[in-house]
Amino acid sequence: MIHLYSDSSPNGFKASIALEELGLPYRLHHIRIDAGEHRLPEFLALNPHGRIPVLVDDDTGVTLFESAAILLYLAEKTGQLLPRDLQGRWEAIKWLQFHASSVGPIMGQRVHFEVFAEQPVPAAIERFRRLTADAFAVLDQRLSAHPWLAGDRYSIADIAQFGWSHIARIIDFDFSQYRHLSAWHERVAARPAVQKGVTLPAVATGA
Ligand SMILES: N[C@@H](CCC(=O)N[C@@H](CS)C(=O)NCC(=O)O)C(=O)O
Numbered sequence: 001m002i003h004l005y006s007d008s009s010p011n012g013f014k015a016s017i018a019l020e021e022l023g024l025p026y027r028l029h030h031i032r033i034d035a036g037e038h039r040l041p042e043f044l045a046l047n048p049h050g051r052i053p054v055l056v057d058d059d060t061g062v063t064l065f066e067s068a069a070i071l072l073y074l075a076e077k078t079g080q081l082l083p084r085d086l087q088g089r090w091e092a093i094k095w096l097q098f099h100a101s102s103v104g105p106i107m108g109q110r111v112h113f114e115v116f117a118e119q120p121v122p123a124a125i126e127r128f129r130r131l132t133a134d135a136f137a138v139l140d141q142r143l144s145a146h147p148w149l150a151g152d153r154y155s156i157a158d159i160a161q162f163g164w165s166h167i168a169r170i171i172d173f174d175f176s177q178y179r180h181l182s183a184w185h186e187r188v189a190a191r192p193a194v195q196k197g198v199t200l201p202a203v204a205t206g207a
Contacts, residue, residue, distance in 0.1 A: 001025065001026070001027055001058045001059070002019070002024055002025070002026040002027070002055060002056070002057050002058070002059075003026065003027050003029060003055070003056040003057075003058070004016065004019060004026050004027070004028050004029065004053060004054075004055055005029045005031050005043065005046060005052055005053060005054040005055075005056075006028065006029070006030070006031065006052045006053040006054075006200065006201055007030065007031050007032060007033045007038075007052050007201065008198075008199075008200070008201060008202040009033065009052065009167075010104070010107070010108075010163040010164045010166065010167045011051070011052065011053055011067045011104070011163060012052050012053045012067075012163075012200075012201070013162075013163040013166060013197055013198050013200075014053070014067040014070070014071060014159055014160050014162075014163040015053040015055060015067060015070050015071070015074075016028070016053075016196075016197040016198075016200040016201070017159050017162065017163070017193060017194050017197030017198065018070070018071055018074050018075075018081065018156060018159050018197075019074065019197070020193035020194075020196045020197045020200075021080075021081060021159070021191070021193040021194075021197075022074060022078050022080055022081065024074070024078070028200060028201050028204055029201075030201040030202075030204075031043060031052050031054075033052065038050045038051065038052060046063055046065070047065035049065060051065065053065070053067055053070060055070045055073065055074075057073075057077075060077075066100075067100070067104075067160065067163070068096055068097065068099070068100040068160060071096065071156035071159060071160055072093075072096070072156065074156075075155075075156050081154070081155050081156045081159070082155055082156055083150060083151070083153055083155065088150060088151055088153065091149075091150045091151050091157075092149070092150035092155040092156060092157045093157075094157075095142070095149040095150060095157035095161070096155075096156055096157040096160050098138075099157065099160040099161045099164070100160065102135060103132075103135045103139075103161065103164060104160070104163075104164055106128060106131045106132055106135060107132055107135075107164045107167070107168065107173070109124075109128045110125075110128035110129065110131075110132050110173065111167070111171065113125045113128055114128075114129075114173075115171060132168075132173065136175050136178045136181055137178065139161065139178070139181050139184075140178035140179070140180045140181040141180075143180035143181055143183070143184045144179075144180040147184070147187070148184070149161060149184075154188075154191075158184075158188055159188075159194075162185070162188045162189075162194065165181070165185050165188075166185075166189070166198055169185070
């Protein structure tokens with residue numbers, strides 16, 4: 001059995017969307033960040049960094065944190081959501097890694113400075129707005145020439161990016177001027193597994 005430890009948040013959605021896309025049976029454990037459950041010793045035993053998502057696969061004995069590692073693991077386990085040909089596979093990994101290194105962390109900082117910081121820091125707000133705009137422009141250019149980030153097939157690279165673009169929409173980090181990125185967002189959002197994945201774990205556990 002696969003266990004997913006997650007909360008309703010951008011990085012958590014990546015794992016729940018992938019599991020829903022793949023139709024794998026799994027048990028969902030709601031780790032409530034706002035209640036500090038990600039800092040409890042039993043959770044830190046799974047991820048010493050104290051962040052969701054975490055995936056544990058009883059069948060293989062693998063325990064993973066970092067959403068990109070979880071996506072790669074699920075793709076490798078099932079042979080799905082990652083092109084098999086060498087070029088397509090590495091396109092997908094490149095865009096997955098671009099998201100993990102150059103988009104997700106920047107969006108996380110922007111959310112911190114624009115939404116949560118107790119003291120406004122205009123220079124930080126300006127810096128992370130500029131950096132997210134740069135990232136959106138790169139994604140938009142890529143998606144002007146290809147329907148999906150890896151090329152002609154939907155992959156874990158799209159799932160990773162969607163986790164954050166879904167939140168960007170909700171908190172009004174407007175990217176409508178990036179026409180191709182916006183159209184891609186609608187294509188991903190229309191997928192039933194994505195629609196279910198972004199409701200988890202809050203809806204499943206009634207929290
Ligand atoms: N690079 C990590 C980031 C994980 C992460 O920051 N998760 C957030 C929720 S989206 C979290 O657990 N935050 C709790 C905290 O920062 O204390 C990944 O991609 O999985």
